[in-house]
Amino acid sequence: MNALAPALLFVALSVPAAAAPAVLEARAKGVVIASGTAAQLSARVATSRVVIENPFLDGRTKAYEAFPAATLLDAFYGKGWREMEGSEVTFKASDGYEAHVAAAKLAAGGAWLAFRDADKAPKWEPVGKNGVNPGPFFLVWDAGKTPEKGYAWPWQVVALDTARFEDI
Numbered sequence: 693m694n695a696l697a698p699a700l701l702f703v704a705l706s707v708p709a710a711a712a713p714a715v716l717e718a719r720a721k722g723v724v725i726a727s728g729t730a731a732q733l734s735a736r737v738a739t740s741r742v743v744i745e746n747p748f749l750d751g752r753t754k755a756y757e758a759f760p761a762a763t764l765l766d767a768f769y770g771k772g773w774r775e776m777e778g779s780e781v782t783f784k785a786s787d788g789y790e791a792h793v794a795a796a797k798l799a800a801g802g803a804w805l806a807f808r809d810a811d812k813a814p815k816w817e818p819v820g821k822n823g824v825n826p827g828p829f830f831l832v833w834d835a836g837k838t839p840e841k842g843y844a845w846p847w848q849v850v851a852l853d854t855a856r857f858e859d860i
Contacts, residue, residue: 713729713730713731714729714730714827714828714829714850715727715728715729715850716728716729716730716733716805716828716829716849716850716851716852717850717851717852718768718769718851718852718853719851719852719853719854720769720853720854720855721853721854721855722853725768725769726768730807730808730828730829733759733764733767733807734759736767737759737760737763737764737767738759738760738763739757739758739759739807740757740758740760740804741755741756741757741758741810742755742756742758742804742806742832743755744756744804744832744833744834744835745835746819746832747838747839747840747845748819748820748826748845749817749819754809754811754817755809755810755811756804756806756807756808756809756810756830756832757806757807757808757810757813758804758805758806758807758808758832759804759805759807760801760803760804761798761803761804761805761831762774762798762799762801762803764805765781765798765852765854768852769854773795773854774795774799776795776854779794779795779854779855780792780793780794780795780854780855781793781795781798781852781853781854782852782853782854782855783831783844783846783849783851783852784849784850784851784852784853785846785847785848785849785850786828786848786849786850787848789846789848790846791831791844791845791846792844793831793843793844795854797843801834802833802834802837803831803832803833803834803837803843804831804832804833804834805829805830805831805832805849806826806829806830806831806832807827807828807829808827809826809827816830819847820847824847824848825847825848826847826848827847827848828848828849828850829848829849829850830845830846830847830848830849831844831845831846831847831849832845833845
């Protein structure tokens with residue numbers, strides 16, 4: 693056996709593997725019905741570069757690559773999610789946090805699910821008082837739609853779930 697083999701094996705095991713692309717799950721009442729990476733979803737839903745006033749960056753403008761949230765939800769659920777009275781979409785974060793957003797707000801437009809920080813790619817600029825990485829997906833809104841006005845801005849989103857308000 694080659695004397696270098698154990699050392700090479702140690703080096704090979706010490707090199708971190710490339711992180712797998714983040715996957716966004718679409719769920720209906722908790723059951724996964726579809727999923728995809730940003731690249732896979734981009735094949736189904738057109739993306740845009742959006743410039744947003746981010747309230748978690750003291751209102752500074754920030755550029756993101758994003759999916760129009762309503763169009764992405766159409767791709768996952770069909771247009772029926774827009775018409776269910778009292779329905780909402782839950783944005784589930786990797787740390788367990790859940791943000792519930794009325795379907796009517798999302799259907800009205802102005803919501804974007806960002807998948808890349810266009811200013812800092814491939815990294816994300818940290819947000820919030822704790823300087824959190826908002827990826828892999830981050831719900832952002834057009835100007836004026838702030839948390840103070842009842843618009844949720846969940847970050848580290850890993851799943852979406854739909855339900856009627858009375859079902860949860």
